[in-house]
Amino acid sequence: MARLNLLEETRFEKVPVNVYKDQHIASKNVANRIVNLIKRKQKNGETAVLGLATGATPVEVYAELVRMHREEGLSFSNVVTFNLDEYYPMTPDSRQSYVTFMYENLFDHIDIKKENIHIPDGTLNKEDIADYCIAYENKIGELGGLDLQILGIGRTGHIGFNEPGSAPNSGTRLVTLDDLTRRDASRDFGGKENVPTKAITMGIGTIFKASEIILMAWNTKKASIIKKAVEGEISGEVPATYLQLSDNTEFVLDEDAASELTRFNTPWLVKDCIWDKHLIKKAVIWLSGAVNKPILKLTDEDYNNNGMAQLATEKGPAYNINIDVFNQLQHTITGWPGGKPNADDSQRPERAEPAKKRSVIFSPHPDDDVISMGGTFIRLVDQGHDVHVAYQTSGNTAVWDTDVLRYMEFAIDFNKSIGEDTLKPEGVYEQMRNFIKQKQPNQIDLPEVRNVKAFIRKSEAIAGARYAGLQDKNIHFMALPFYETGKTVKNPVTDKDVELTIELLQKIKPHQIFAAGDFADPHGTHLVCFKIVVAAMEKLRKTEEWARETWLWMYRGAWHEFETHEIEMAVPLSPQEVERKKNAIFQHQSQKDRPVFPGDDEREFWVRAQERNRETAADYHKLGLANYEAMEAFVRWKFPLAESQK
Known part of the structure; x- marks a missing residue:
């Protein structure tokens, strides 16, 4: 019977597939098969x-x-x-x-x-x-x-x-x-x-x-x-x-x-399912797209004709299911990403209290904050929250060499204009220019070149955060050691990266954290930076009461967006807020008009962000919800419960 069930589950698959929990387990399995082959051949003298x-x-x-x-x-x-x-x-x-x-x-x-x-x-x-x-x-x-x-x-x-x-x-x-x-x-x-x-x-x-x-x-x-x-x-x-x-x-x-x-993606098409709340939401949103109808217009016939008869039978009628999923989606939408003061928050994604929260936005690169959640960033500031932004890396590998020379030439002329000759930047400039002229692909930059690239991105990050309304004292540059190698392949994360993050978190004691959950980032920096934040919080939650009350929200934007069924907080943006977000992104001039590492998407970052935010809003509208100009989406990271919370 188990064999028949497996054949039914895999009936769309035209080649044998074995799925493992993670790549570490899978890699060891493949390695063991290679080893068995080698040993078998050795035994036979082959x-x-x-x-x-x-x-x-x-x-x-x-x-x-x-x-x-x-x-x-x-x-x-x-x-x-x-x-x-x-x-x-x-x-x-x-x-x-x-x-x-x-x-x-x-x-x-x-x-x-x-x-x-x-x-x-x-x-x-x-x-x-x-x-x-x-x-x-x-x-x-x-x-x-x-x-x-x-x-x-x-x-x-x-x-x-x-x-x-x-x-x-x-x-x-x-x-x-x-x-x-x-x-x-x-x-x-x-x-x-x-x-x-x-x-x-x-x-x-x-x-x-x-x-x-x-x-x-x-x-x-x-x-x-x-x-x-x-x-x-x-x-x-x-x-x-x-x-x-x-x-x-x-x-x-x-x-x-x-x-x-x-x-895995649409299991109801190949087997009977255990219909929990998450799977029902995913399936109904899928069905709405499959038949091109808003959720509230889905019928029992739609369910029966598209592999979801079991759901309609067990949890139906269809309209009751539709109403429940529609309400779940409606409750993700909020114009108050820091929580709405003096409001019933039982159906809202964020807590009402405290009314004024300490929020920290962790930005892996110096522009991820405004690209991925610039509208929410601005709204948090406008609504009076104590917002901090922490730039985890310098992003100094993602600046064009020509920009380095341009800024150095500016520095030379500026020093001359004020009669400053103590720094003598001309000699450093010539050294940098000669290096860049002979530089090989992916060759590690001179320290002076790396510094200028970091200064460029730092000044842009400050400009972007200021545009969002932040005071300078709330702008933090972490320069996590794992990144500062000058190489595109970074060093492994160490305790120092986590310790620096813990120090900042202890200083701010945030009620909410926003961190990049955009793990499709082709360079891996977002995932590394996220794991550092989680490791820091897990340590703090063992000893610090405030940390156990802190919520962590994941954002995306530059590379990918959350699926609609995953979204737990959707912050709608007005046309004016979309424009303000774009202007905040524009402060990062070194990433225009074409960044050094665009990935497989040639669009400028502001275009990607704007179009993705509009697509998210359009996806909600197709499901039958209000038609907003744009939306930024978030998913809450669930920490394991501390012993005192169990």
């Missing part, structure tokens, strides 16, 4: 032939293999590896090369023979590539083919660098990279313009010949392309869909990457 991938996805798999080599004596002496791909052109000693990646993450730490390592050569003359690719294929064939191929997946659906349009029987070859692929790699190269336009990759046909194929994917950024690869029609537009034709393929996902698969 060679284990592995196809390996690069990028963030397999890093923990390789770390576990290294651990097992060091701590458990696992030998790789019988292992031969073939990597999927390499940028072209690319020197092996470049920071961005996959040769560097593989040696740093795996090969330098195990006993594999150097002659058994094969990675496509990015230094070849173009006329030699075709013969090289044939030889690469022949080497794999001479060893009897790949025993196991490890894959990641790009957001275009590419496997290896087999971009949309690749043929299912393609072999190892030189390819042109999709623009989205290059944008995703831009941070590693210090800008998309530095990302190679081509790569050498194993073909889909080569991958198909492997005895076993494991495709891994983590986090919500991969969720939409995973749904297409697993449940979509086979198409050259999504090369990973060709894996549906293989009998030897398995997708290994964490819960976030699997979140858009039918059995």
